[in-house]
Amino acid sequence: MDKIRYFDHSATTFVKEEVLREMLPYFGINYGNPSSIYSIGRASKRAIENARERVAFAIGAKTKEIYFTSCGSESDNLAIKGIAFANKNRGNHIITSKIEHHAVLNSCKSLEKMGYDITYLNVSSSR
Numbered sequence: 001m002d003k004i005r006y007f008d009h010s011a012t013t014f015v016k017e018e019v020l021r022e023m024l025p026y027f028g029i030n031y032g033n034p035s036s037i038y039s040i041g042r043a044s045k046r047a048i049e050n051a052r053e054r055v056a057f058a059i060g061a062k063t064k065e066i067y068f069t070s071c072g073s074e075s076d077n078l079a080i081k082g083i084a085f086a087n088k089n090r091g092n093h094i095i096t097s098k099i100e101h102h103a104v105l106n107s108c109k110s111l112e113k114m115g116y117d118i119t120y121l122n123v124s125s126s127r
Helices: 018-027 038-060 070-086 101-113
Strands: 094-096 116-119
Touching: 070 101, 094 101, 101 116
Parallel strands: 094 116
Antiparallel strands: none
């Protein structure tokens, strides 16, 4: 029997068993809003901060450098606009391609409305 091959890992992928075990309590028992003041929310907040510390340690970063986002689009938006705003004094020209993900293109269009100079490059075959 042929083995099934999954090639869309950029969209979604399976959750590793050890990650699922860590997360399971927060899907059904400790589901509190981490921004709230009640105990179940504070427990969720502690878990997020613990995860932030673990990720930072694993990659040699500072905890204040770790941000959790809900999806790739939110991450693209945060990265592009964050870099643009942080480096505004160094210029406002951004270069991207016309075939980028909509999250990238929409972030660039938003920056364009704010006065940034965006260049959208065509792409061509390497043949």
